[in-house]
Amino acid sequence: MKIAISGKGGVGKTMLVALLSKTFADSGYSVLAIDADPDANLAATLGFPEAENITPISEMKELIEERTGVQPGKTAPFFKLNPKVDDIPEKYSREHDGIKLMIMGRMKRGGSGCYCPENALLQALVTHLLLTRNEVVILDMEAGIEHLGRATARAVDKLIVVVEPWRRAVETAYRIYQLAQDIGLHNVAIVGNKIRSQPEKEFLISSLPGFEFLGFIPYDQALVNADLANLPILDASQQIISEVRNIYHALLATGQTPSKIN
Ligand SMILES: Nc1ncnc2c1ncn2[C@@H]1O[C@H](COP(=O)(O)OP(=O)(O)OP(=O)(O)O)[C@@H](O)[C@H]1O
Numbered sequence: 501m502k503i504a505i506s507g508k509g510g511v512g513k514t515m516l517v518a519l520l521s522k523t524f525a526d527s528g529y530s531v532l533a534i535d536a537d538p539d540a541n542l543a544a545t546l547g548f549p550e551a552e553n554i555t556p557i558s559e560m561k562e563l564i565e566e567r568t569g570v571q572p573g574k575t576a577p578f579f580k581l582n583p584k585v586d587d588i589p590e591k592y593s594r595e596h597d598g599i600k601l602m603i604m605g606r607m608k609r610g611g612s613g614c615y616c617p618e619n620a621l622l623q624a625l626v627t628h629l630l631l632t633r634n635e636v637v638i639l640d641m642e643a644g645i646e647h648l649g650r651a652t653a654r655a656v657d658k659l660i661v662v663v664e665p666w667r668r669a670v671e672t673a674y675r676i677y678q679l680a681q682d683i684g685l686h687n688v689a690i691v692g693n694k695i696r697s698q699p700e701k702e703f704l705i706s707s708l709p710g711f712e713f714l715g716f717i718p719y720d721q722a723l724v725n726a727d728l729a730n731l732p733i734l735d736a737s738q739q740i741i742s743e744v745r746n747i748y749h750a751l752l753a754t755g756q757t758p759s760k761i762n
């Protein structure tokens with residue numbers, strides 16, 4: 501199962517990616533978590549040691565040049581659009597507590613897709629990871645998903661948009677939905693996060709008619725306190741863990757999953 505998670509800044513994407521990864525891993529699945537957010541912090545959230553020292557793929561200049569034939573930052577008339585990537589996951593992913601992690605780093609932006617070697621490599625890599633890996637792949641993304649590209653989008657089984665119960669987050673959810681439609685990604689579902697009351701839950705349901713809701717995660721001060729105290733947030737809140745488990749079951753009920761490893 502290939503899951504991409506998007507949403508407005510700060511809504512709780514990384515928290516959900518980390519907890520879902522842990523839930524799948526604890527249930528016996530092989531899990532690859534991908535941090536595709538330019539402000540990567542998934543490694544730290546997953547408790548990887550020395551998280552801040554992991555070099556993102558987009559900054560591996562020699563690798564990019566070796567695979568695309570062009571130095572990053574240089575524009576060249578020709579470079580390999582289909583660079584070899586199949587050995588990269590084994591060589592450059594890290595593993596901690598049964599979860600494999602790859603940090604993609606910053607994609608270059610520009611017009612209708614920037615033809616630079618970093619992007620060529622990252623796109624080929626993400627597409628490879630989504631299309632060929634027989635494991636649960638969970639992608640932590642920023643709100644802009646247009647750079648995913650059609651080939652990659654086709655491989656995503658579910659795009660989860662995380663939404664907080666306020667208008668701007670709902671507007672962003674609609675924008676993400678539109679971007680998803682544009683690249684042919686039709687399996688979109690919503691997770692409500694930081695829900696403090698029944699009216700907040702109802703606000704989301706009535707603001708997003710026709711959408712599939714996978715779950716509603718309560719607001720829990722325990723998570724904020726853990727974050728402030730620089731403690732691991734993964735096991736800070738039992739009620740959040742339990743709701744993410746429900747989301748996991750909802751995902752299993754709708755999609756295809758690879759076989760378990762144990
Ligand atoms: N259900 C919740 N209850 C309380 N706090 C939460 C909840 N979900 C997330 N948070 C807190 O909100 C903050 C933002 O969460 P997180 O980093 O997961 O969001 P994000 O969408 O990945 O943000 P960014 O856009 O910066 O990557 C964190 O401090 C996190 O601990």
Ligand SMILES: [Mg+2]
Pocket residue numbers: 513514515537541640
């Ligand atoms: Mg994040």
